[in-house]
Amino acid sequence: VTWPRSVLPMAVRAGIVVTGTEVLTGRVSDRNGPWLAEQLRQLGVDVGQIVVVGDRPDDMRSALAHLAHSHDLVITSGGLGPTADDLTAEVVGQFQGRPLVLDQQLEKRIGAIVDRLVARFGGTLDPAATAAGTRKQAMVPAGASVLEPTGTAPGLVVPAADGRTGPPVIVLPGPPRELQQMWPVAVAQPVVHAILVAAPELRQRTLRMWGVPESELAAMLRRAGDAFDGLEITTCLRDGELEIVSRYRVQAEPAQQRLADGIRQSFGDRLFSDGPTIDELVVAALVANGWTLAAAEAGLGGRTTARLTSYQAPGPVLGGLVVARRDPADDATAPALARNVMALFGADAGLGISGPGQDGEPVQIAVITPGGEHARSVSVSGPAQFVRERVSALAMHQLRETLTAAH
Amino acid sequence: VTWPRSVLPMAVRAGIVVTGTEVLTGRVSDRNGPWLAEQLRQLGVDVGQIVVVGDRPDDMRSALAHLAHSHDLVITSGGLGPTADDLTAEVVGQFQGRPLVLDQQLEKRIGAIVDRLVARFGGTLDPAATAAGTRKQAMVPAGASVLEPTGTAPGLVVPAADGRTGPPVIVLPGPPRELQQMWPVAVAQPVVHAILVAAPELRQRTLRMWGVPESELAAMLRRAGDAFDGLEITTCLRDGELEIVSRYRVQAEPAQQRLADGIRQSFGDRLFSDGPTIDELVVAALVANGWTLAAAEAGLGGRTTARLTSYQAPGPVLGGLVVARRDPADDATAPALARNVMALFGADAGLGISGPGQDGEPVQIAVITPGGEHARSVSVSGPAQFVRERVSALAMHQLRETLTAAH
Numbered sequence: 001v002t003w004p005r006s007v008l009p010m011a012v013r014a015g016i017v018v019t020g021t022e023v024l025t026g027r028v029s030d031r032n033g034p035w036l037a038e039q040l041r042q043l044g045v046d047v048g049q050i051v052v053v054g055d056r057p058d059d060m061r062s063a064l065a066h067l068a069h070s071h072d073l074v075i076t077s078g079g080l081g082p083t084a085d086d087l088t089a090e091v092v093g094q095f096q097g098r099p100l101v102l103d104q105q106l107e108k109r110i111g112a113i114v115d116r117l118v119a120r121f122g123g124t125l126d127p128a129a130t131a132a133g134t135r136k137q138a139m140v141p142a143g144a145s146v147l148e149p150t151g152t153a154p155g156l157v158v159p160a161a162d163g164r165t166g167p168p169v170i171v172l173p174g175p176p177r178e179l180q181q182m183w184p185v186a187v188a189q190p191v192v193h194a195i196l197v198a199a200p201e202l203r204q205r206t207l208r209m210w211g212v213p214e215s216e217l218a219a220m221l222r223r224a225g226d227a228f229d230g231l232e233i234t235t236c237l238r239d240g241e242l243e244i245v246s247r248y249r250v251q252a253e254p255a256q257q258r259l260a261d262g263i264r265q266s267f268g269d270r271l272f273s274d275g276p277t278i279d280e281l282v283v284a285a286l287v288a289n290g291w292t293l294a295a296a297e298a299g300l301g302g303r304t305t306a307r308l309t310s311y312q313a314p315g316p317v318l319g320g321l322v323v324a325r326r327d328p329a330d331d332a333t334a335p336a337l338a339r340n341v342m343a344l345f346g347a348d349a350g351l352g353i354s355g356p357g358q359d360g361e362p363v364q365i366a367v368i369t370p371g372g373e374h375a376r377s378v379s380v381s382g383p384a385q386f387v388r389e390r391v392s393a394l395a396m397h398q399l400r401e402t403l404t405a406a407h
Numbered sequence: 408v409t410w411p412r413s414v415l416p417m418a419v420r421a422g423i424v425v426t427g428t429e430v431l432t433g434r435v436s437d438r439n440g441p442w443l444a445e446q447l448r449q450l451g452v453d454v455g456q457i458v459v460v461g462d463r464p465d466d467m468r469s470a471l472a473h474l475a476h477s478h479d480l481v482i483t484s485g486g487l488g489p490t491a492d493d494l495t496a497e498v499v500g501q502f503q504g505r506p507l508v509l510d511q512q513l514e515k516r517i518g519a520i521v522d523r524l525v526a527r528f529g530g531t532l533d534p535a536a537t538a539a540g541t542r543k544q545a546m547v548p549a550g551a552s553v554l555e556p557t558g559t560a561p562g563l564v565v566p567a568a569d570g571r572t573g574p575p576v577i578v579l580p581g582p583p584r585e586l587q588q589m590w591p592v593a594v595a596q597p598v599v600h601a602i603l604v605a606a607p608e609l610r611q612r613t614l615r616m617w618g619v620p621e622s623e624l625a626a627m628l629r630r631a632g633d634a635f636d637g638l639e640i641t642t643c644l645r646d647g648e649l650e651i652v653s654r655y656r657v658q659a660e661p662a663q664q665r666l667a668d669g670i671r672q673s674f675g676d677r678l679f680s681d682g683p684t685i686d687e688l689v690v691a692a693l694v695a696n697g698w699t700l701a702a703a704e705a706g707l708g709g710r711t712t713a714r715l716t717s718y719q720a721p722g723p724v725l726g727g728l729v730v731a732r733r734d735p736a737d738d739a740t741a742p743a744l745a746r747n748v749m750a751l752f753g754a755d756a757g758l759g760i761s762g763p764g765q766d767g768e769p770v771q772i773a774v775i776t777p778g779g780e781h782a783r784s785v786s787v788s789g790p791a792q793f794v795r796e797r798v799s800a801l802a803m804h805q806l807r808e809t810l811t812a813a814h
Contacts, residue, residue: 022643024454026441027652033459034433047431049466052440052457055641059456059477066473070466083625129626177793215540218490219533234462236429245434301717302727306709309731320709320729324716344751386584 012199013048014040015067019078019088020174021054031176032077039183041247044199045073055079060091068095068166073195078174080153082133089156092169093141097161100139106146106154107138113152145189147172150181157189168192201250207263208273209242210397217242220266227262230255239393241278278396279307285403286316291348291369293399296321296341298333299355303392308351318345323355334364335375342368349403353395359387365395371406374398419606420455421447422474426485426495427581428461438583439484446590448654451606452480462486467498475502475573480602485581487560489540496563499576500548504568507546513553513561514545520559552596554579557588564596575599608657614670615680616649617804624649627673634669637662646800648685685803686714692810693723698755698776700806703728703748705740706762710799715758725752730762741771742782749775756810760802766794772802778813781805 016036022028030052037047048071053059060079067074079088093100111134118130137153140146147155156171168191172179187196209217214237221228230252236243244263246256263271273281286293293316297304305320321341338352354364359381366375376398380390423443429435437459444454455478460466467486474481486495500507518541525537544560547553554562563578575598579586594603616624621644628635637659643650651670653663670678680688693700700723704711712727728748745759761771766788773782783805787797 020643021639021641022650022652024444024457025448025641025652025654026444027650028643028645029436029441034436037431037433041432048461049470050431050459052459054455062473062477063456066469070469082622126626129629130622133622177789215489215537219536222536232428234428234432236427236435238435243429243434245429245432247432302709302713302729305729306713309729310708311731315731317731319731322709322712322716322727322729324718324722324724324726382584 015071098141294345334366422478505548701752701754741773
């Protein structure tokens with residue numbers, strides 16, 4: 001939820017069209033919308049709406065018309081491949097009043113890229129089909145700026161044709177790697193740059209609390225009256241953590257400071273972070289103590305081990321042991337798991353989690369450090385995936401609390 | 408991409424409005440849109456567009472107007488909490504011409520739920536604030552159907568007011584668990600049911616290939632002419648797998664059969680699945696051989712272990728070992744990892760992956776079964792996350808190939 005007093009002066013708004021039936025039908029989760037939203041935020045631009053459409057020209061056209069109406073800039077992702085069903089360039093060109101024309105130089109450059117790929121992967125590609133695909137990708141709206149391919153597909157910046165109004169459309173490829181590599185070139189185009197220079201800095205800061213109901217924070221914000229005006233405050237509860245994100249212009253920095261101070265005053269150490277995630281704090285606490293860690297978990301599908309070991313090595317976490325079977329959660333299981341995995345990896349500290357059994361059955365979490373052994377029992381009800389996420393979060397917080405107390 | 412001949416007769420289209428600044432800004436990935444899309448597909452309903460908006464009434468209003476224009480049913484998720492910034496009920500009510508009225512019976516029922524929650528969690532809730540929140544949640548558009556809360560928030564089915572046209576709007580809470588529990592009640596409401604009975608069955612089938620470029624499949628589909636008419640075919644390349652999803656009405660079942668046969672004929676055993684994921688196939692192949700498995704991976708962040716152990720125990724995978732440090736990828740490392748983890752868990756078979764080193768450096772993958780030892784070296788270039796996903800996919804496919812050859 002966003003706090004109602006939140007009034008953020010929004011100078012520049014961007015809208016995003018994500019294309020792809022696989023995204024629309026939920027088989028693939030969109031990574032481009034969130035990535036673009038954060039890049040735009042860093043440029044001071046607010047994302048107003050994201051529209052997801054399938055590979056259907058009517059839907060794409062209506063999404064463009066919808067977003068162009070209330071946004072200063074429109075960005076599309078996907079639909080730039082070599083086959084006829086990839087129709088973003090054509091639809092955007094029509095929408096902006098710029099029919100497609102063949103860019104012969106671009107056709108040669110794409111042809112060279114495709115030749116290199118064919119040489120690399122070998123294969124039985126039909127030359128006529130390949131040439132047709134290359135030509136299709138070299139058809140660009142007349143007067144559009146071409147963004148050089150980072151895969152095989154060029155991107156585009158397509159302003160409205162002379163005599164038309166409406167925002168320019170940035171057309172980017174769907175594969176996240178290609179889109180991300182092309183982004184800096186897209187924002188450097190004069191027609192885009194001219195819009196972005198109007199956007200003042202938009203700051204974002206995150207506070208994280210543990211063990212606080214959203215309603216208690218809401219009551220505290222209400223009591224504060226207008227002290228936090230100028231901040232757009234969004235709160236979000238997940239895995240038992242309450243995340244408080246403020247977005248604000250530079251002049252509201254004092255209000256953000258008042259917010260952080262007020263929350264610290266009201267909630268003490270239940271405010272556990274002014275930025276870093278719990279995973280990052282656990283790693284930092286290990287480093288501060290000069291300890292290495294190994295983790296063992298039963299019946300959680302490797303969730304906690306993946307969180308702890310996903311950082312770039314070398315780090316203080318040496319590894320983990322994932323036991324698929326759920327052990328009985330007696331008092332001895334979790335400490336034994338922790339001790340065994342410490343011995344296996346030669347680690348200074350250990351985390352042991354006896355797997356969640358049936359819904360709501362107690363789970364033991366044990367943290368062993370050179371300073372002692374801290375075990376406790378928790379109980380979480382709900383679907384298996386929910387229980388796993390919550391138990392993993394409980395273990396990470398128990399780990400952080402034990403490590404920071406030891407320090 | 409969606410194959411261009413794809414023409415799916417769409418009798419009923421639904422549009423979805425996802426609300427929440429945390430989703431719009433990319434901090435939380437939306438789980439409701441994909442879940443609803445699959446539920447609707449099972450009811451024969453096609454999702455046309457999904458619009459993501461922040462907690463801002465103007466954007467929500469414009470999203471509703473946009474979707475109402477070209478859809479038979481509109482569904483919203485989120486924005487039903489007790490605070491004033493949760494404004495979905497109010498905005499939808501205005502949009503449908505139905506001002507909010509207090510439902511006193513509903514207020515009592517929500518009050519009872521809140522009392523139970525307060526009793527359970529204790530806490531320092533302000534009674535006046537709680538009562539105000541309860542009353543706010545009991546304000547419903549006049550003439551709307553109330554869906555009983557599965558958390559504290561009621562859902563709504565809001566038809567257009569008399570004299571207005573446009574689709575009914577189903578208003579659902581944001582937390583996925585609450586939304587999912589409420590869904591069956593929502594679709595059973597007469598005004599929704601009347602729309603759904605018009606939707607013929609919409610089937611979906613998935614074929615999965617490994618080691619086939621998208622362009623080769625495209626060439627094969629082109630050569631087939633009109634043999635697959637009636638199928639909406641979407642192809643999607645991820646982690647090196649090519650996923651081919653068809654959606655079709657019952658009468659196109661023969662076309663789907665022709666597609667499956669044609670792909671099998673053209674690509675042989677590179678078509679590895681007509682439904683199940685590679686993870687499911689690995690587990691099935693273990694069961695078919697009557698073998699248990701343990702896995703050890705270095706420097707991959709626990710990706711493969713999590714995939715293998717995330718199924719409900721008891722299963723054939725006993726567990727995994729995640730080594731954070733990257734070992735040198737000499738010929739001996741991966742087989743040694745596999746043998747050590749087999750011994751640790753007492754498993755019949757083992758998977759060992761020597762961690763990816765620097766970008767593009769070779770990675771060893773070893774599979775040991777009672778039938779023998781199969782090791783090979785692969786090399787993947789790109790960002791760390793990309794390399795991890797791809798190496799994990801390579802390992803899963805090597806595992807399946809070895810296990811099915813042994814069977």
